[in-house]
Amino acid sequence: MTASALLRVDNVNKTFVRNGKPSVEALRAINLSIREGEFVSIVGASGSGKSTLLRIIDGLLDPTDGAVYVDGARVSQPGPDRAMVFQQDSLLPWKTVIENVAYGLTLAKKPWSEASKVAERFIAMTGLAGFETHYPHQLSGGMRQRVNVARALAVNPRILLLDEPFAALDAQTREIMQTELLSIWKESRKTVLLITHQIDEAVFLSDRVIVFSARPGSVRQEVPIELPRPRDLELKRTPEFVSLVDRIWKLIEDEVRLGLKDGSH
């Protein structure tokens, strides 16, 4: 645990309570630390509690035990130092692209003149220029996720939390969005924590991949990804890349199979 960690997850446990009784143990003894500017991914079988962990880090959920620290300060609720990009359909359908991107700023009571200027900048950065006055239902899935990313970036968080942001996109769009995310990351210099079930996505984007095991979710192994940057899609065909993906897949394969047998995937 380095002193320079921007985000520190300290021995977090989470057990969900139903009808006053503990029912599901979602996370057990999670310890993580992420340095400023680092890109870290968490992969794991479905039901490994990775989304729960992300919500605890964002402050949407309280841990049962343990704590999350951002720059040394304990997290108790959502704050401007973190912003979350959700899977999909978390855009307000009655607001235009620019209003959606500026949403976090208007909630923070920034005047519209200022908020719209900031929003414009991130609309340009995410390749949405010209779509400012469109409504989400007029956009493709990939475009909607760009709005989602722009909305999170607009509040200028130190840490960007991504919850399977490309899971609902088709394979081609997903690949494009991955490279775009890398260039946005490079340009904005954010610290990123990404949750995904796509191993190749995690390897392609990250400095470090944390492999989760399921029921209860816990850290199984950390895999450093020492592939050169900048990375492009060609990288995915190199033997180094393929062997990393293979190694991580072997770590979670058994659990994925077990999950299938449960029928609860």
Place this chain on the structure above:
Amino acid sequence: MRNIFDFLEQDTRLAATLRVLFSTACVLIAWQLVSTVVTNRLLLVPPADVAIALWSELQQGAMWTNAVATVTAVVTSFIVSVLIGIAIGLALASSRLLSLTGGPVLSALNSVPIIALAPLFVAWLGLGFASKFVLVLLVAVFPVVVTTEAGLRAADKPLIEAARSFNASRWQIFTTVTFPYALPFIVSGIRVAWARALVGIVVAEFFGSFAGFGFAILSASQTFDTARVLGYVFLLGAMGLIGSVLFASLERHLAPWRQE
């Protein structure tokens, strides 16, 4: 022929207007044809006679008196019932206690045909505005209550989570997520309320009033003036249609994402 159908099915204002005109014309023609077969004028009068009856009502000034009585009563009462309905719906959606205690009573009341109480209201509140007002209020308020509560509870969980993630206060979540999400629901409730309000006003006027469309229909039917009865029914139908079209377009305007 197919070209005409394709044109009429278009999603433009012109096509929509033509559709209404076309179907009205078909009904009028069928009506006219049937009335050449059914010659008993107590049972059915042709559309032309209805138009003449309406015209003479208009010239005598009776239509104006009746329209003022009906429209003022139904519109004030409708507006008040929408406001009260939204307020009750908000209260039910925001308080579990209220929803648990008041909810069952309200849904029981909703299934009672309140319209059957019309004679009682007339006995309590007398002939005229007050009894009309209360009866319309009671029939029109429920659809608004029910849809407001349902709409507020339906708000998308991911939208609320996103708002919370941006540190929104409870009030901000209400104004930026829950309420806008519920608005189209509420408007559809208002649309139903308008149709019910028209039924309410006619029944109220049947039982206790000296003016209004309901009063005119009752008095015309007592003198076997079928043309006048149908004329006023036609006016009520027009009021219903205008309201329905208006609220449907408001609903579309508020929730364009539901169509595509």
